[in-house]
Amino acid sequence: MVSRKKFDLGPMLKPKSVAVIGASHDSEKVGHIILQNYINGGYSGRLYAVNKDASSKILGIDVYTSIMKIKDRIDLAVIAIPAQMVPEALEECGKAKVKTAVVVSGGFSEVGETELQNEIVRIADRYGIAMLGPNCLGVMDPRSRVDTLFLPTYKLSKAQIGGVSFVAQSGAVGSTVLDLISGEGFGLSKFFSYGNAAQVDEVDILEYLMNDDETKVIVMYIEGIKRGKEFIEIAKKITKIKPVIVLKAGKTAAGASAAHSHTASLAGSYEAHDAVFRQFGFVIANDISELIYYSKIFAYESEPSGGRVAIITNGGGTGVLTADAVSSTKHLTLAEFSGATKKILTASMPKLVNIRNPLDLAGDADSKRYGDAIAAVAGDQNTDIIAVIVLFQTPGADSEVAAELIKIKQTANKPMIVISIGSEYTQMHKIMMESGGVPVFDSPLSAATALEGLLDYGNYKKAVA
Amino acid sequence: MFMQMEYFKAKKILDKYGIRSIDSAYVDSFEEAVGFSAGKPIVLKVISDKELHKSKAGLVKTGLAGRESISKAYTELKKKAEHIKPYKIIAQKMAENGIEIILGGRDDPQFGKLVLIGLGGIYVEAFRDFAIRVCPISRYDAREMIAQLRSGGVISYKGKSEKMLEDMLLKVSSLLVDNQDIKELDLNPAIIRETSYDVVDIRVLV
Numbered sequence: 310m311v312s313r314k315k316f317d318l319g320p321m322l323k324p325k326s327v328a329v330i331g332a333s334h335d336s337e338k339v340g341h342i343i344l345q346n347y348i349n350g351g352y353s354g355r356l357y358a359v360n361k362d363a364s365s366k367i368l369g370i371d372v373y374t375s376i377m378k379i380k381d382r383i384d385l386a387v388i389a390i391p392a393q394m395v396p397e398a399l400e401e402c403g404k405a406k407v408k409t410a411v412v413v414s415g416g417f418s419e420v421g422e423t424e425l426q427n428e429i430v431r432i433a434d435r436y437g438i439a440m441l442g443p444n445c446l447g448v449m450d451p452r453s454r455v456d457t458l459f460l461p462t463y464k465l466s467k468a469q470i471g472g473v474s475f476v477a478q479s480g481a482v483g484s485t486v487l488d489l490i491s492g493e494g495f496g497l498s499k500f501f502s503y504g505n506a507a508q509v510d511e512v513d514i515l516e517y518l519m520n521d522d523e524t525k526v527i528v529m530y531i532e533g534i535k536r537g538k539e540f541i542e543i544a545k546k547i548t549k550i551k552p553v554i555v556l557k558a559g560k561t562a563a564g565a566s567a568a569h570s571h572t573a574s575l576a577g578s579y580e581a582h583d584a585v586f587r588q589f590g591f592v593i594a595n596d597i598s599e600l601i602y603y604s605k606i607f608a609y610e611s612e613p614s615g616g617r618v619a620i621i622t623n624g625g626g627t628g629v630l631t632a633d634a635v636s637s638t639k640h641l642t643l644a645e646f647s648g649a650t651k652k653i654l655t656a657s658m659p660k661l662v663n664i665r666n667p668l669d670l671a672g673d674a675d676s677k678r679y680g681d682a683i684a685a686v687a688g689d690q691n692t693d694i695i696a697v698i699v700l701f702q703t704p705g706a707d708s709e710v711a712a713e714l715i716k717i718k719q720t721a722n723k724p725m726i727v728i729s730i731g732s733e734y735t736q737m738h739k740i741m742m743e744s745g746g747v748p749v750f751d752s753p754l755s756a757a758t759a760l761e762g763l764l765d766y767g768n769y770k771k772a773v774a
Numbered sequence: 775m776f777m778q779m780e781y782f783k784a785k786k787i788l789d790k791y792g793i794r795s796i797d798s799a800y801v802d803s804f805e806e807a808v809g810f811s812a813g814k815p816i817v818l819k820v821i822s823d824k825e826l827h828k829s830k831a832g833l834v835k836t837g838l839a840g841r842e843s844i845s846k847a848y849t850e851l852k853k854k855a856e857h858i859k860p861y862k863i864i865a866q867k868m869a870e871n872g873i874e875i876i877l878g879g880r881d882d883p884q885f886g887k888l889v890l891i892g893l894g895g896i897y898v899e900a901f902r903d904f905a906i907r908v909c910p911i912s913r914y915d916a917r918e919m920i921a922q923l924r925s926g927g928v929i930s931y932k933g934k935s936e937k938m939l940e941d942m943l944l945k946v947s948s949l950l951v952d953n954q955d956i957k958e959l960d961l962n963p964a965i966i967r968e969t970s971y972d973v974v975d976i977r978v979l980v
Contacts, residue, residue, distance in 0.1 A: 537884030541908060569776060569826060570958040570977055571898050572878025572890050576906050581882045584906035587922070588915060772914050 316439035316509055318517040321409035322499055323453045324384030325354045328376055328407070330398050331389035331414075332358035332367050339413060339459040340389040344368055349462055352454040355381055359398075376405045383407045387447065387457045392416030395443065396428050403436025411457045412442035418505050419444050430507050439513075445504025446480040449487070451497055452523065458502075460484055471496020472525030473604045474518050476511065478503060479558075482530045482597065489601055494743020495608035498524045512539045519547045526607040527553045528600055534582065541585060548590035549773060552766050554603040556594040557582050590769035592762045599758060602750065606759035609748040610724040612767025615693035617644035618760065619686045620667035622698035623674040623706055627753065628667035631696060631728060634757035640768075641694075641761050643667075650689040657681040672703040676713035683717050683725070694760055695725040701735045711738045715745030724763065728756050776957045776979035778823050781864060784978040787953065791945045793961070795973035798866040804848035808841050810865045815839040817868055817974075818847050820854070822861035828975070829896065837868065869972040873929050874963035876904070877942060877973075879950040881957045887950040891943055893925045894963040901925070909947045916940040931968045938971065955980045 327347065331340035340360070347356055348368055356370055357379050363372045373379050376386060376398070386407045388398055392414050402410055410433065417426035426443065433440040441447060447457030451470045458465070468490040475490070475497065477483030483502040490497055499521065501514050511534060518524045527547070534540045547553055559579050576584075586593050592607075594600045618635045620643070622628035635641045643666050646654070654664045658678070661671055668686070670678050679697070686692050697714060699706050718725055727742055727749045729735050739749040750756035781798070788795050801807040807818060820833040828834050832854055835847035848863065855861045874895030880888050885908050892904025905919035920926045920939055930936040942964070950956060958979040965972050 570960040571962050572880050572960050573958050575904050576880050576888055576890055580906055581885050585885055588907045
C-alpha cells in the first residue's frame with residue numbers, strides 16, 4: 310500500500326472557527342441539533358451557520374447561503390446534509406480553504422454508494438482537507454468544547470474533562486461509552502467516531518493522539534483496520550508512550566471458507582488483529598464494561614513493580630472472593646507479608662484481626678484501622694499492589710473512611726484501588742473517592758481484570774524498552 | 775487458489791532453515807516401502823491436494839513393521855485414495871513419542887506474514903489452543919506466544935524444551951519472511967520431546 314500524506318487533526322479538535330453546513334430551523338434536523346449543542350456547550354470560538362435556503366438567523370447565529378460567503382478562515386466544517394449534496398458543499402469548503410471537515414451525513418459506502426464516497430475523498434484530497442467520516446458522529450473535546458455529535462444533550466450525559474481519549478468506528482458503541490464515562494471519575498480528553506473512515510482513519514487518529522499531551526490513555530473500538538502495515542508502525546511507537554485499550558468486534562465472523570491449511574482455518578481476520586494487538590502491547594478488552602475498567606485503572610494508576618496483591622477488607626467473604634479473582638488471573642498473585650509488616654500489623658490491629666492476606670479488618674473497621682493497615686502494607690516490600698475493599702453497608706464504614714483513603718492515596722508509592730459494591734450510599738462514596746484520585750471498582754473480578762491489564766502493559770513496556 | 779508445493783521441495787526449504795523433518799521417501803510399491811523401512815517401523819501416508827485431514831480420513835498408517843503389515847497397509851491406502859487422485863504415497867520413519875504441536879504461517883491481506891504455534895495433530899480443532907504473531911518475531915514474541923498457550927507448560931515440558939520451541943518459531947518466521955511466495959504453511963504435527971523434535975508432516979501453499 311502506498312503511504313500517504315499525514316493529516317493535521319489539530320484544527321478539527323481545537324478549531325478557532327466552526328461552520329455548521331446544513332444548520333436548520335427545524336429542531337428535528339441533525340444540523341439544528343449540532344448547532345444547538347455548540348451553543349449549549351459554550352463553544353467560545355467563532356460559530357457560523359450555513360444553509361443554502363435559509364436567510365434569517367438560526368438560534369441567533371448568522372446564516373450564510375454558502376461557506377464561501379464567510380469572510381473568516383474556517384478550521385472545521387461540520388457537514389450534515391443529504392449525501393448527494395456533500396460533494397458540492399465539500400468543493401466549496403475547498404475553495405474557502407477550510408482546514409478540516411467532519412461529514413456526519415450517511416448514505417455512502419455503507420449503503421453501497423462507493424463512487425459517491427470516492428468522489429468526496431478526491432475532493433478532500435485535492436484541497437488538502439482532513440475529512441472525518443462520512444457516516445459518523447464526529448468529534449468531541451470537552452476542553453475546546455467542540456462537539457459535532459448530533460445527539461440531544463438531554464439523552465447523553467457529558468463526561469468531565471480528563472485524560473482518556475476514546476476512538477470508535479461505530480457511533481452506537483461510541484455514544485454508549487461516552488454516556489457511561491460520564492458516570493466515572495476519570496474524564497474525557499478526545500472523542501472520535503470516524504464512521505466509514507473514507508480518508509482520515511484510525512492510523513491518523515492514533516498518530517494525533519500519540520502526540521496529544523492532554524491524552525493519557527487511548528481507548529479504541531475497532532471493526533476493521535484499513536491500513537495494516539501503517540497500523541503496525543504506529544502501534545509499535547504509541548504503546549511505548551501511552552497505553553492503548555482495544556475492543557475488536559467480529560470474533561464470531563466466519564473464517565475464510567474452505568481453508569486449505571490448518572493454520573488458515575485457525576488464523577482468520579479476527580485472530581490476525583488480535584495477534585497484532587498482543588504483539589504491540591495493546592490492552593485487549595472483551596466487552597464494553599472491560600473498556601471502562603481498563604480506562605479507569607490506566608487513568609488513575611502507573612504500572613506496578615510486580616503482581617503481588619495485598620487485600621485489605623472489612624468483609625471476610627468479599628476478601629476471599631477478591632483473593633479468588635486475583636488467583637484466577639495469569640499474572641497476579643497474593644502477596645505474602647514480610648515479617649516486619651506482620652509485626653507492625655500485630656501491634657496496631659485489634660486482637661480479632663488475623664494477620665494474613667487477605668487482611669480482614671472486621672465489620673467495625675473505621676478510618677483509623679484502615680489507615681494503620683494500609684500504611685503498614687504500603688511499606689511492605691513483598692507487596693506491589695494494594696486492593697482495599699470497603700463495604701459501606703458495615704457499621705464502621707462511612708465518609709471518614711473514604712476521606713482517609715483519599716489522603717493515603719496521595720502519598721502511596723504503589724497502585725492502590727478500592728472495591729466497593731453497593732447502591733446509592735456506596736455510589737456517593739465512589740464519586741467522592743474517584744474525585745479524590747482513588748479508582749473504585751464494583752466487583753472483585755473487574756478489579757482483578759483491570760490490575761492484570763496494568764501489570765501486563767508494564768511488563769510489555771519493560772520488555773521492549 | 776493456492777497450489778500445494780511438492781513435499782520434498784518444501785522439505786528442502788525446511789532443511790535450509792535448520793528445521794528438522796522426519797526422513798521420508800515416495801514409494802511406488804509396497805516393495806519399495808519395505809526397502810525404505812530396512813527392518814524398522816515406518817509410517818505410510820497418502821498425499822493429495824484434495825484431502826487436508828489425512829488421519830481423520832484414514833489416509834495415515836503408523837507403526838508398520840515387517841513385510842506383511844506394510845503390504846496390507848499399502849494396499850488399503852491405495853484403495854482409500856482412489857477418489858482423491860492424483861495422489862502419492864509417502865513412507866516415513868516413525869518418530870519417537872512426544873507431544874504433537876502445529877507450527878504454521880499465513881499471508882494475511884492486512885498485516886502480512888503471520889506465524890502460529892499451537893497444540894497440534896488431532897487437537898488443533900478440538901482445543902483451538904494457539905498463538906499468532908506478525909513476522910518477523912523477536913525472541914520475546916516467541917516466548918510470549920508459548921506463554922499465551924493454555925498448553926504452554928505441557929508442550930515446553932515445564933520450560934525444558936522452551937528454548938528449542940523459541941528457536942523453531944524464529945526459524946519459521948525467517949522462512950516466511952524470506953519466501954514471499956509462501957501463502958500458507960502447516961508443519962502439523964511436529965512431535966516435540968524434551969530435547970528433540972521431528973516435523974512429520976509438511977504442507978506449503980504457494
